[in-house]
Amino acid sequence: MRPSFILYLLAIATVAGATAPLEAATTENAFIGSSLRVLNLETQPKIVKIFGVGGLRQLEAYQTGVFVSPEGHILTAQSLVLDEGEVTAVLWNGIRVKGTVVAVEPLLELALLKIDVDEPVEWFPLQESISVKPGMRVLAFANVFGIAVYDEPVSMLQGVVSGIVPLSARRGASVANYTGNVYVVDAATNNPGAAGGAVVDLSGRFLGLIGKEMRSESTGAWLNYVLPASALREPVERMKAGKPPAAADATNLASGHPAPSDYGIVLVTDLFERTPPYVDRVVVGSLAAQAGIRPDDLIVGVGEQTVGSRRDLEHALATAEADKPLQLRLLRGKELLHVSLEQDNSQADGNE
Amino acid sequence: MEHTKTRVGWLPCRTFLVVGLLTHLFTPIAAEGGDPQVIAAERHRIEIVRKITPATIAIFDSTGAGGGSGVLISPDGYALTNYHVTAPCGPAMKCGLPDGRLYDAVIVGIDPPGDVALIKLLGRDDFPSAELGDSDRVQMGDWVYVAGNPFLLADDFQPSVSYGIVSGTHRYQYPAGTLLEYADCIQTDAAINPGNSGGPLYDSEGRLIGINGRGSFEKRGRVNVGVGYAISINQIKRFLSHLKSGRVVDHASLGATVTTASDGRPIVDEVMLDSDAYRRGLRYGDELLAFDGRELSSANAFKNALGTYPAGWTVPIEFMSKASLVKARVRLMPQHAEGELDELIAESPPSEGEPEPKRIVADDANKLPPPVAECFEERPGFANYWFNRQHQERLLETCPQRVPGKTELEDLHLAGTDGAGAEVTLQLSSNEASITSEQGRFFARFESLLAEELNPPGSGGLLTSLHLWRMLLEQGPDAVGEVFYMGEIPWHGSTQPINCLVAIHKDVRAHFYFAADTGNLTGMELFTDEALDSCRVTFSDFRLRQGRSWPHEWNVHWGEYEYMTFRLAPDAESTQSR
Numbered sequence: 056m057r058p059s060f061i062l063y064l065l066a067i068a069t070v071a072g073a074t075a076p077l078e079a080a081t082t083e084n085a086f087i088g089s090s091l092r093v094l095n096l097e098t099q100p101k102i103v104k105i106f107g108v109g110g111l112r113q114l115e116a117y118q119t120g121v122f123v124s125p126e127g128h129i130l131t132a133q134s135l136v137l138d139e140g141e142v143t144a145v146l147w148n149g150i151r152v153k154g155t156v157v158a159v160e161p162l163l164e165l166a167l168l169k170i171d172v173d174e175p176v177e178w179f180p181l182q183e184s185i186s187v188k189p190g191m192r193v194l195a196f197a198n199v200f201g202i203a204v205y206d207e208p209v210s211m212l213q214g215v216v217s218g219i220v221p222l223s224a225r226r227g228a229s230v231a232n233y234t235g236n237v238y239v240v241d242a243a244t245n246n247p248g249a250a251g252g253a254v255v256d257l258s259g260r261f262l263g264l265i266g267k268e269m270r271s272e273s274t275g276a277w278l279n280y281v282l283p284a285s286a287l288r289e290p291v292e293r294m295k296a297g298k299p300p301a302a303a304d305a306t307n308l309a310s311g312h313p314a315p316s317d318y319g320i321v322l323v324t325d326l327f328e329r330t331p332p333y334v335d336r337v338v339v340g341s342l343a344a345q346a347g348i349r350p351d352d353l354i355v356g357v358g359e360q361t362v363g364s365r366r367d368l369e370h371a372l373a374t375a376e377a378d379k380p381l382q383l384r385l386l387r388g389k390e391l392l393h394v395s396l397e398q399d400n401s402q403a404d405g406n407e
Numbered sequence: 408m409e410h411t412k413t414r415v416g417w418l419p420c421r422t423f424l425v426v427g428l429l430t431h432l433f434t435p436i437a438a439e440g441g442d443p444q445v446i447a448a449e450r451h452r453i454e455i456v457r458k459i460t461p462a463t464i465a466i467f468d469s470t471g472a473g474g475g476s477g478v479l480i481s482p483d484g485y486a487l488t489n490y491h492v493t494a495p496c497g498p499a500m501k502c503g504l505p506d507g508r509l510y511d512a513v514i515v516g517i518d519p520p521g522d523v524a525l526i527k528l529l530g531r532d533d534f535p536s537a538e539l540g541d542s543d544r545v546q547m548g549d550w551v552y553v554a555g556n557p558f559l560l561a562d563d564f565q566p567s568v569s570y571g572i573v574s575g576t577h578r579y580q581y582p583a584g585t586l587l588e589y590a591d592c593i594q595t596d597a598a599i600n601p602g603n604s605g606g607p608l609y610d611s612e613g614r615l616i617g618i619n620g621r622g623s624f625e626k627r628g629r630v631n632v633g634v635g636y637a638i639s640i641n642q643i644k645r646f647l648s649h650l651k652s653g654r655v656v657d658h659a660s661l662g663a664t665v666t667t668a669s670d671g672r673p674i675v676d677e678v679m680l681d682s683d684a685y686r687r688g689l690r691y692g693d694e695l696l697a698f699d700g701r702e703l704s705s706a707n708a709f710k711n712a713l714g715t716y717p718a719g720w721t722v723p724i725e726f727m728s729k730a731s732l733v734k735a736r737v738r739l740m741p742q743h744a745e746g747e748l749d750e751l752i753a754e755s756p757p758s759e760g761e762p763e764p765k766r767i768v769a770d771d772a773n774k775l776p777p778p779v780a781e782c783f784e785e786r787p788g789f790a791n792y793w794f795n796r797q798h799q800e801r802l803l804e805t806c807p808q809r810v811p812g813k814t815e816l817e818d819l820h821l822a823g824t825d826g827a828g829a830e831v832t833l834q835l836s837s838n839e840a841s842i843t844s845e846q847g848r849f850f851a852r853f854e855s856l857l858a859e860e861l862n863p864p865g866s867g868g869l870l871t872s873l874h875l876w877r878m879l880l881e882q883g884p885d886a887v888g889e890v891f892y893m894g895e896i897p898w899h900g901s902t903q904p905i906n907c908l909v910a911i912h913k914d915v916r917a918h919f920y921f922a923a924d925t926g927n928l929t930g931m932e933l934f935t936d937e938a939l940d941s942c943r944v945t946f947s948d949f950r951l952r953q954g955r956s957w958p959h960e961w962n963v964h965w966g967e968y969e970y971m972t973f974r975l976a977p978d979a980e981s982t983q984s985r
Contacts, residue, residue, distance in 0.1 A: 091548030091572060149671060149704060199634055200623040202578060202594065205671065205705045210574040211547055212596040212633050242596065243633025247625055268626075277627060 091211075094194065094259050099208045100177040102253060103129050104145040104198045105154065105168075107136035117201040119209060119252040120144065120154075120168060121264065123291055125175035129168040130291055131251030132267045133159045137166050144170050149206030158294035163233045163282060164267060167294040179253065179261035181288040187238060187262055191216045193281075195242045197252025197265055209252070214242025214279075221374035223360075224269035224278055231269055234370035238263055238281040245269075245277040254281045263287070313372050313381065318396050319343040322354075322365055329364040334385075346394045348385065355391075356384030455552060456568050458613040461535035463566040463606060464528070465503040465556040466512070468496040469776075476555030476566070476606025477502065477526065478615060479536045484510075484528035485651070487643060488605030489620040490517050491587060493524040494752070498791065499779040502528050503564030504535075513779045516650030517790045519752050520658040520742060521714075522587040522620050523643055524605075524790075525650035529778045537607060540614030542639035545593060549573045553597040553619055553635070555606025566606070571597030579711045580621060580636055585743065586751055588658070590714020592636045593617045599635030608637040616640050642715035648904065649717050649894030653794030655748050656894075659716040659739030661724075665695055667706040674706075675726070679740075681938040686966065687735035688728055696732075697725040718742065719907075721897045736900060749787055789891075798892035799884060802908055805926035807949075807956040810881050817953065821961060821973035833973050837881060840870050858913040859935045867942030867965030868915075872933040875910060875917045876944070880928070888912040895923075899930060899945055925949070927956065940966025952978055 101122050109116035120131035129144060136142065137156050144154035154168040193216055198209040218239040224231040240254065244265045252265040263281035271278050315322055319341020323333045332354040337343045354362060357371035358381075375381055381396040466488055467474035475492035479485070486502070493500065493514055502512045515525040528534060551573055554566040561567065575594035582588035593608060599619045608617035617637030624632060649656045662682020665673045675693045678685045689695075695703055698712045699722040716722065718741035725734050743751070775783060786792035803809050810816055821833040831844040841850040842863050849863040853874045861868045875887055884890035889911040895904035898920050906921040918941075920930040927949055932941040942965055946958030952975075959977060963970040 091550075092546045093548075095546075095548045151671070200625075202575060202623070202634075205707060207577070207707075208547060208575060210594060210596075210634065211572065212574055213572045243631075246623075246632055246634065 091194070091213075094255075094257070095208070095211050097259050098194075098196055098211075098253070098255060099147045101179050102147065102196050102198075102209050103131075103154075104203055104209060105129075105131055105136060105142050105251065106145065107142040108138045109136055115201065115247045117198060117248045118250045119197040119248060119265070121251065121253045121261070122176050122178035123167075123181060124295065125172075125178050127170040127172040127176055128157075128178075128291075128295055129154060129170065130264060130287065131166050131168060132264070133161070133164045133166040134250060134267060137168075142168065144168065145203075145205065146176075147206070147208065158297065160290040160294060161232060163286065163290055164231070165264070165282075165287070165290060165294070167291065179255075181261065181284050181291055184285065185256060185260055185262060187216055187219065187256075187283070189216050189218055192257050193238075193240055193242065193254050193262060194257070195240065195244045195249070195252060195254050195265060195281075197244065197246075197249035199243075199246040199249045199252075201248050212242040212244070214240045217241050222266075222269075222278075222280060223272040224280070225272055226267065226269050230272070231266075233282070233286075234374055235286055236283060236374065237266065238283060240279050240281055242279060244279040244281065313375065315368070315372070318381070320348060322368075325365045329366070332362060332365045332368040342396045346396055348383075348394060349387070351387075352392075353386040354383055355386050356382075358382050452570065455609070455611070455613040459537070459552060459554050459568070459607065459609050460505050460566060462537040463505060463554040465559070465561060465564045465566070466492055466496075466526075466605060467501045467503070469499050469501065471501065474500075474556070474559060475602060475604040476619075478554075478605075478607035478618070479528065479534050480539065480615070481536050482534050483532050484512075484530075484534050485515070486512070486526050486528055487607075487618050488524050488526060489618065490519050490522045490524045491620070492605040493517065493526060494519075498783045498785075499775050500526065502526070503561075505563075505565050507563050509564075511776045511778050513783055514790050515794050516653050516656060517752070518646050518650060518656040518658070518717075519586045519748060520582065520588055521638060521642065521646065521656075522589065523618065523638060523646060523650065525647070527782075527794075529782070537609075537615040538613065539640055539644070540610050540612075540616040542593065542616045542641045545573055545576055545610065545616050545639075547573050547576055550611040551593075551595050551597055551616070552609040552611075552613070553595065553599055553603060553606065554609065555599075555603040555619065557598070557600035557602040559602050569598035571595050574634070577708075577711055578636060579707060579714070584751070587621075588714050589621055589636050589638060591642060591711045592621075592638055595635050595637065596633040597635070598631040599637075600631050601629055603635075618643065639715065645715065645720070645904075646717050646894075648906075651794060652798055652892045652894045653789050653791040654891070654893070655752065655788055655790055657718040657741040657743050657748055659713060659718045659720055660742045661698075661713060661737070662740045663689055663695075665706045665709045668694075671705055673703050673709050682740055683737040683940075684724070684735075686940060687724075687737055688733050689724075689726055689735075689737075690728055694727040695724065696727060697723075699723060713739075717894070717896070719893065719896050746787075795892050798906075799890060799908065802892065802906055802921050802926070803879075803884065806880075806921060806928050807926060808880050808928050808958070809883075810955075816877065816881055819975060821975050823971045823973040825971060831971060831973075835873050835877065837877060840873055842870075858915040861935060861939075861942075865965065865968075866963055866970045867940060868933045868935050869942055869944070869963055869970065871915065871935070872917065872931060872942050872944055875912055875933070876919075876928075876931055879910065879919060884908075884910065887917075893918075898932070899943060905929070925956075927958075929958075942970075948974075950977065 103120040105118050105120050118136050120129040123130045140156045142154045145151050152170045154170045156166050157169045158167045195212045196209050203209050216238050219236050221234050222231050222237045245268050249265045250267045254262045263283045266280055266282050269278050319338035320343045321336045323335045334350050334352045336350050337348050360371045362368045362371050383394050385392040462479040464477045466477045477486045477488035498514050500512045502510050510528045510530050512526045512528045515527050517524045553569045557567050574596050578592050578594045580589035599622050604620050606619050607615050608619050610616045617639050619637045621636040623634040662684045663675050663678040666676040668674045673695045701712045703709045721738045723736050782793045784793035815837050818836040823831045825831050829845045834841050839852045851870045858871050862870050878887050887910045891909055893907040893909050896907050897904050908919040910917045916934045918932040922929045930945040932943045934941050945962045948960040949956045950959050959975045961973045
């Protein structure tokens with residue numbers, strides 16, 4: 056807990072007055088009281104208004120970013136706005152500076168910008184592990200509709216976490232690469248310019264980054280979703296360190312999730328963007344062999360999800376619930392088969 | 408201006424929705440167990456919803472097809488709404504109250520550039536009314552309530568209430584053309600939808616802090632996406648007396664435009680030669696630092712501040728001119744040329760993607776409901792001249808200096824001292840006036856006086872001023888020329904707005920100012936030429952004289968320069984001070 060947060064809780068206790076015991080300064084109480092004013096003032100300096108390329112309807116030239124280091128690293132969404140590699144970053148106090156794109160992260164569609172700073176800036180640490188549950192109160196900070204231009208603060212919206220679910224979304228023909236868990240919120244975060252904004256808890260702690268405008272793959276509804284801080288930490292560190300993005304091997308990025316090899320399945324070599332997930336061979340004595348999976352079987356479904364490529368399969372596995380048997384659908388000739396694989400945890404752990 | 412254009416829309420509701428909804432009365436949910444803080448907060452919300460509901464009204468045009476929301480602000484039935492809600496209605500509308508009753512209402516005044524309209528509900532003098540708050544105290548993160556009639560859902564006029572926070576303050580939203588500019592407005596994530604237009608935004612204690620009227624929309628059509636805007640109540644407070652005057656009220660212009668320098672500072676890039684700002688020294692290239700006490704960090708900040716003032720208001724400004732700081736008071740000019748607003752409002756208000764509403768024009772006045780017809784009078788430049796007439800009569804009837812009937816004022820003899828210490832005398836009768844000093848004598852017979860004469864020299868037109876003053880008090884407004892009530896504006900260095908009656912006499916314009924408490928005519932201004940400062944006379948030291956309260960000290964200024972102070976020799980009665 057940072058010192059400013061302690062002060063802020065104390066302030067609430069003071070506001071609550073003599074009738075309220077100190078314990079009453081719960082986060083819920085903080086939400087009810089006037090302390091959102093303080094939270095806003097503390098959060099605004101960590102948010103950046105970003106202006107770049109664009110200017111057409113649904114191709115706006117603005118978005119939002121958040122400071123993720125005291126040295127002036129800004130995390131934002133990778134988008135057309137950044138296309139020239141340079142943007143105008145407008146800080147909370149109206150100061151306009153040049154921001155340079157230093158790295159991008161294709162899976163999560165993130166970009167890391169850097170501005171030159173004379174002194175440390177206020178920033179969001181991504182290290183904190185905060186338990187986020189549905190029903191939790193959150194606040195979203197983003198420059199929706201480009202309302203703020205100079206020293207005007209970005210918009211603050213309130214809501215709750217409605218769900219924590221794997222992202223299955225697209226915009227037009229482009230499908231979201233990331234299929235890990237996101238926070239779905241009932242604050243309207245899916246607006247022009249919101250991408251790259253911050254969602255924080257009632258203590259002002261960073262919970263995640265507002266993603267690009269996307270629709271649900273299944274319902275077509277525009278999604279108000281947030282990329283969790285836990286999924287951002289490693290890519291941000293890698294981008295800060297100047298390391299190239301991890302290879303298109305999604306299991307690396309979603310480490311800890313099962314890979315086909317964990318079950319003894321060896322797939323055909325991934326040569327193309329949409330290499331079909333044919334089984335090349337099956338390890339003798341493996342779970343897959345015990346379940347009757349054979350070479351040349353085509354994997355067409357994992358759990359509820361349909362897969363059409365090796366990459367789809369890897370994403371689907373990444374979001375499968377680890378403690379439940381893995382349900383696969385296979386196409387063998389014209390026959391559709393269902394198999395259930397009980398994961399061998401010891402083996403999976405051994406792979407770490 | 409580098410403001411990014413956003414897509415915005417106005418929110419009148421012209422949909423025919425037949426929605427059978429069960430109305431929720433605000434029944435407290437039995438709270439057994441649970442966090443007492445949360446339960447207390449919920450109880451408080453319920454209480455506030457009870458408090459804000461009665462004054463929230465549903466507004467319909469006379470056919471009942473379209474409409475919006477509004478809020479009652481006084482027991483005699485004055486209610487605020489959006490201009491774009493009343494524009495298609497014509498002079499008469501129907502208003503539903505949460506008690507289920509429907510009232511006739513008449514248009515009073517409109518502020519098309521600011522998207523505000525004042526209407527008056529008829530038939531009661533004990534309407535429920537909202538408590539006005541202070542929108543300057545509103546901050547981001549404050550809890551707010553939106554009440555109104557979204558999608559015209561409420562068949563029984565029971566408003567829908569949504570709850571959210573202030574997402575932004577001092578927001579600026581571009582006008583459509585030159586109308587419906589939302590300057591210095593409040594942004595909220597409490598749901599504002601079509602039909603909410605004109606309805607109230609309340610703070611967490613149920614005080615009225617704004618009038619909802621606009622939202623940002625994009626790809627999901629005209630439904631709330633968490634970004635709605637309300638006109639601040641403090642802006643409306645400045646306009647309220649002007650709206651009550653029945654006029655078509657214009658917004659202000661500084662008479663200078665400001666652009667943003669590369670380093671962000673607001674720099675003057677054009678000044679009109681006949682503006683007060685120019686006369687006070689504002690020039691091309693100057694940096695504008697402050698406007699009515701607000702520091703300006705950008706050209707946008709200036710535009711934002713300016714957008715909340717009515718034409719004619721006087722504000723202090725500060726600017727850097729050739730490396731020196733200048734502090735001055737300037738009178739703001741109208742944003743639109745005379746007649747221009749009337750033309751603009753004759754066109755339909757913007758409504759994105761909606762069918763053109765049938766405009767109900769005043770030709771239908773003969774079909775107005777009888778209570779509305781009794782208090783509606785059409786006249787160019789006015790939304791409803793009937794209300795203006797009431798104010799003129801009120802001011803002159805309560806003014807102690809007004810001479811009743813055909814009686815003439817006595818001839819007045821006043822004495823003053825010029826800059827050199829020599830005596831100056833002023834004589835004023837019904838037909839003529841003269842000023843005598845060591846330099847000579849200025850004499851004018853009023854019947855042959857050219858109104859725009861600036862005599863005596865250095866006064867800016869004192870003789871004409873006194874002539875008009877005397878004519879108004881002796882013969883009444885009809886003798887002076889075209890007279891109308893403007894509303895309340897600050898005058899003569901004071902920040903306190905005061906009642907102002909405007910008289911157009913031949914080619915000149917005069918302002919008469921009346922104190923709210925005593926009704927005294929405490930000052931007047933004569934404008935002979937837009938490019939010149941006014942001749943300003945303040946009347947003070949009111950004492951009884953021939954049974955009437957009468958000013959015994961008359962101070963004359965021409966712009967920044969004091970011309971002279973005259974004193975009226977007291978008679979026996981006036982020795983007792985009032």
